[in-house]
Amino acid sequence: MKAVDTQQDKTILITGCSSGIGLCAARGLKQRGYRAFATARKAEDVRRLQAEGFESMPLDLANSASIRRAVAAVLQATGGRLYALFNNGAYGQPGAVEDLTREALRAQFETNLFGTHELTTLVLAAMRRQGYGRIIQNSSLLGFVALKYRGAYSASKFALEGLSDTLRLELAGSGIHVSIIEPGPILSRFRENAMRMYQEFIDPAHSTHHAKYMAMEARLEKMGPAVPFTLGPEAVLQKLIHALESPRPKIRYCVTVPAYAFAGLRRMLPWPLLDWVLQRIG
Numbered sequence: 001m002k003a004v005d006t007q008q009d010k011t012i013l014i015t016g017c018s019s020g021i022g023l024c025a026a027r028g029l030k031q032r033g034y035r036a037f038a039t040a041r042k043a044e045d046v047r048r049l050q051a052e053g054f055e056s057m058p059l060d061l062a063n064s065a066s067i068r069r070a071v072a073a074v075l076q077a078t079g080g081r082l083y084a085l086f087n088n089g090a091y092g093q094p095g096a097v098e099d100l101t102r103e104a105l106r107a108q109f110e111t112n113l114f115g116t117h118e119l120t121t122l123v124l125a126a127m128r129r130q131g132y133g134r135i136i137q138n139s140s141l142l143g144f145v146a147l148k149y150r151g152a153y154s155a156s157k158f159a160l161e162g163l164s165d166t167l168r169l170e171l172a173g174s175g176i177h178v179s180i181i182e183p184g185p186i187l188s189r190f191r192e193n194a195m196r197m198y199q200e201f202i203d204p205a206h207s208t209h210h211a212k213y214m215a216m217e218a219r220l221e222k223m224g225p226a227v228p229f230t231l232g233p234e235a236v237l238q239k240l241i242h243a244l245e246s247p248r249p250k251i252r253y254c255v256t257v258p259a260y261a262f263a264g265l266r267r268m269l270p271w272p273l274l275d276w277v278l279q280r281i282g
């Protein structure tokens, strides 16, 4: 794979670098010679990233002022240029669709979609000026198929994919590429963080889905891989590197066997048959 050749072209802003895929991406790209602005929403994580040698600043996707401050700081540090944005920060809100409050759904979209969109528009202004750039969205296999009890998260990732597909069409000829990474199960703090949001917003005791929630709690609390074919976050980093460095980055990158499998089933199966398969999961 051809590496990006100028130092100028190696700046990247990454969201959600406190753990998991974001942290792995920041470390991996730094090692590869990138100037990675590794952002996180909590002050203690920013300090930890700075201690590790990153240029790090707070960026909370649920907070517009925080997004604007972070972009201003990055662009000031780079003289107004930015090669790439990796929209990675997000969380999964578990819960049956009928148990989701408006507040829970709004919070899910504030972070996973509205904040990501706002950040992207700010960065795009700089990319348009320089005439090139890469926007890479960390979506999910749940951005193209739905599974039970993951409706809020799936809706936010379907929406992210819709916005990204539109943006790509609108950016044709601009020199700015939009790629979507679609991971399946990846080892990270995702389940731990999902458990926190489940406890905040879902009331299992008064739900028709009570029994299902008990099984879900056990799965969310399980340490290590919860499902077969789980990979480490390095698997996402490999696709991210391709999206950053290939002269012809792909529109979509599947990561893990389940992501490839569901992408295939989604294309091949009629809807009732696809439902039959999806019904049997989790």
Ligand SMILES: NC(=O)c1ccc[n+]([C@@H]2O[C@H](COP(=O)([O-])OP(=O)(O)OC[C@H]3O[C@@H](n4cnc5c(N)ncnc54)[C@H](OP(=O)(O)O)[C@@H]3O)[C@@H](O)[C@H]2O)c1
Residues within 6 Å of the ligand: 015, 016, 017, 018, 019, 020, 021, 022, 040, 041, 042, 059, 060, 061, 062, 087, 088, 089, 090, 091, 092, 111, 138, 139, 140, 141, 182, 183, 184, 185, 186, 187, 188, 189, 190, 191, 193
């Ligand atoms: N793990 C998987 O199986 C999997 C599969 C498909 C897609 N993904 C996607 O991969 C991405 C990274 O997730 P991960 O697996 O690495 O999980 P993770 O370890 O939980 O990391 C998620 C990151 O997002 C951050 N985040 C959450 N809310 C935020 C906000 N309001 N503003 C800024 N950052 C925020 C978290 O920060 P805090 O530490 O402050 O909460 C954390 O740094 C997400 O987009 C996720 O949807 C993951």
